[in-house]
Amino acid sequence: METSNRGLTAYFCQEDDMSSIEKYLHLSQKKVYKKGDRIFTIGEKIPYLYYLKSGKAGRLISTINGAEKYVKVVCDESILGEVIFFKQIENSGVFVAIEDCECYLFDENTVYKVLLKDEQIIRDFIQWFCNRMSALSYQVSDSLIKDPHYRICKFLLDYVKEFGVYKPNGQYEYNGKLSHYDIAKYLGMNRVSVTNVMKELQEEGIIIKERNKLVILDMEYLEQL
Numbered sequence: 235m236e237t238s239n240r241g242l243t244a245y246f247c248q249e250d251d252m253s254s255i256e257k258y259l260h261l262s263q264k265k266v267y268k269k270g271d272r273i274f275t276i277g278e279k280i281p282y283l284y285y286l287k288s289g290k291a292g293r294l295i296s297t298i299n300g301a302e303k304y305v306k307v308v309c310d311e312s313i314l315g316e317v318i319f320f321k322q323i324e325n326s327g328v329f330v331a332i333e334d335c336e337c338y339l340f341d342e343n344t345v346y347k348v349l350l351k352d353e354q355i356i357r358d359f360i361q362w363f364c365n366r367m368s369a370l371s372y373q374v375s376d377s378l379i380k381d382p383h384y385r386i387c388k389f390l391l392d393y394v395k396e397f398g399v400y401k402p403n404g405q406y407e408y409n410g411k412l413s414h415y416d417i418a419k420y421l422g423m424n425r426v427s428v429t430n431v432m433k434e435l436q437e438e439g440i441i442i443k444e445r446n447k448l449v450i451l452d453m454e455y456l457e458q459l
């Protein structure tokens with residue numbers, strides 16, 4: 235599937251691929267989290283490095299105006315809790331399962347004595363950390379410089395390209411729940427602002443938004459922003 239390179243990692247880090255860890259899954263503990271479950275809580279110390287084999291999870295913080303914002307979202311074949319694990323500090327945010335998640339937990343002994351002696355895993359870790367820095371850079375840039383209309387359009391374009399399906403008529407379609415509140419949390423925006431922009435996009439024939447479906451009708455409009 236064709237994807238946009240610029241800015242997509244600000245939300246999803248789609249280039250993450252730590253699947254080289256999977257040959258060591260027999261050394262880990264498996265845990266499954268249902269959508270909405272808390273994976274980490276505030277003040278918790280994490281004695282494990284979490285490998286997210288499947289699903290989607292995000293770190294939530296509360297902004298100064300009380301809104302919730304995802305400051306990090308990770309998907310299949312990625313890592314959770316790396317800063318807490320490697321720095322041995324208390325967790326300062328809440329990590330929740332955005333979708334059902336299948337995780338594998340590696341203890342400290344396994345990480346340092348097994349995983350980090352594997353050359354491929356070390357290379358993957360370096361690439362993964364670079365992706366994280368790139369994601370943070372895009373998040374800060376978009377939050378400080380871009381207006382709500384641009385940010386929402388860019389998010390919709392990236393989200394549907396990453397998680398949706400390309401149709402023969404040139405449209406992208408995503409089937410699944412993506413509420414205005416969800417979008418607001420991804421972007422750290424007020425839900426009312428999201429609702430207003432989404433209404434404009436529907437009235438202008440750019441998108442169709444139903445309860446469990448999002449269709450991009452005018453890809454050219456979003457791509458040229």
